[in-house]
Amino acid sequence: MSRFFGFVKKEFQHIFRDVRTLVILFGLPIVMIILFGFVVTTEIKDVEVGIWDRSMDQASIKATQKIFSSGYFVPAGYLQNEEEIGELFRGGRARVVVVFEEGFERGLQRENRAAIQLITDASDANTAQLSLTYLQGVLMTYFRSMNMEMEIPWSVDMKSRMFYNEEMKGVYMFVPGLMALILMLISALMTSVTITREKEFGTMELLLASPLKPREIILGKVTPYVLLSFVNALTIIVLGFLVFGVPVLGSIWLLMLECMLYITLALSLGVLISTSMKTQQMAMFIGMLGLMLPTILLSGFIFPIDNMPRVLQWFSAIMPARWFIVVVKNIMLKGTGFAFIWKETLIMLGMTLFFILASVKRFKIRLN
């Protein structure tokens, strides 16, 4: 046993000797949570709006003021003709151009009708649509308040409740995904690369020739990463709570247990990758392209799985992260117990067993 501990100690020293990697390992979750919390938001803010006011009367000027005082839009300039719209868009200096038709106020007052054109640069379809919805909202509210003070009778009043995330914070969505991503990165990628490294340099032979059993070598290799991953998972939970107020409604112990299961799953996947890779470069590329990107994109981390084409939904079913994210969301945000997540837990357990068996089968004691 002490032989094993000696080996683990050596592995720890390997990791702690490399300060730069260590800083990144611990800094990564912090930077990511800040990025996702503050930067990657789908909210609309400071959208640049150009104004082409062909009527320049009180109503249009007032409406323009309303647009810019709403807080979502900033002026990108006042245009004189149609060519300028294209110029503004091509230069990327505006997303929307509002065109007031000639005789805007007169139309409103005398004929009870007037038109506003909202021209958007729809190359970014989603932002274009969101900006338009906001602009329409601002304009409609303004004109309604101007035109009719009377209350509308006979109406159904809809009250919306936002379950699990009353304030509609984007970061609620990202904390579980971030945990899945970072644990996968550290556990699977790091282990596969370290083991392949020993192979590439031929030091694996030395280890195999030592009295350590192969099982002990693998266990010794992964133990430090279990600890590292765990610290990172805790960092994310604590930061999410302190900075963004993301709660842990369910049992923290259950959450820890599930984290442990997911880490084991990722580690066994890492070991499996390393058994079939010859060089670090190969392990890295497989890890980066085959693991990281699908984990980000197919696990429901950013993009909802329900919206994907059927085939991709099947693909996402073999992503361990997908199931882990469901579990974390349930425990942290919905506060549900084991009864709601036993299926996901079983799937993860099954995957872990499969990876372990497969790597035991593939692991070669002799190198040729």
Add this chain to the structure above:
Amino acid sequence: MRILLTLLVKEFKQIFRNRLMLPIIFVVPVVQMILLTYAASLEMKGISMAVVDQDFSQASRLLVSRFEGSPFFEISLTTSNYQEAVRELTRDRVDVILHMPREFEKRLYSEQETDLQLVVNAINSTEAGLINSYCTQIVNDFNGQIRAEWFGLDGAGRITNLEIIPRYWYNSLLDYKIYMFSGILVIIVTLIGMLLTALNLVREKEMGTTEQINVTPLRKYQFIIAKLIPFMVIALFELAFGLVIGRLLFGLPMVGSIGLLFLFTCIYLLVVLGIGLFLSTISNTQQQLMFVAFFFMITFILMSGVFTPAESMPRWAQKINLINPVAYFMKVIRMILLKGSEFRDISREFYSLGIYAMVILTLAITNYRKTT
């Protein structure tokens, strides 16, 4: 010149001898482009809804039929038990609950106003916001209908009619895929350029073959140029390859000048390769390098505005984006391809990256030591 040529031949041979190289250049990007473009969709469809109808009246049924008629909603459960619906929400089987309480219709007649409750699973706040606005729209239409048909109040007659006409330029079908595709192209070109260069250099360092090069009479600049050019060529090839795939599979428009795009990409690649070179000078092992590179890549990509508009980010993030090369390229590739921007439209980005390239390459080359 002859030396350089020989070196280049050697580098290319070495790169393509690696059997992993061809799949990395051809297969992986194609798979990614297709997979990611379809996966990274923010379009909503098939929102599953639970209807809790405790009123069973004409009004409640009419409202439900409105939702049934909408292409956005699929009613997957109709019940009178609110708790049952909430359980389904917790199990993620439904996204939203529409709850019409008892006396829904009666109050509409007697009090001229009645309550309707909507419960949305808001863990994904973007989705929740969209669901909420679709529902609001349907309920508003419903209100207009009952006002006109049941109570004979024509809403349109009295109210000044302000017509708001939306126009969608460059992408009238609001196709999100072409936007996403151009973003993924940037990621792939960057990944290939930065990571392959850096890994190649560090690998030589780790294996000790750099020392062998160092004792030859080769000049530092010759060695570095010979290392950079192959990856630049591969990355440019990758761009061309990607454009063809985008054209064939997604109908990617190419409104602007392709020559301009390639010119800009060259400048961009100088920066990216420079960063790769720089990272390789400060790393000793491939593992170390991979982590540093991963860290920079993911930060750069997320901040570049690949999924979310860069101008909506907070001020400090926009300041950081000044030194984020991916943000420049992300913006410019979309400007040229989708909108047909010309050189004068992108001149600021062009010159900024030009200066950036000079700075980072100088830094990387001075940091690179022939002697260890």
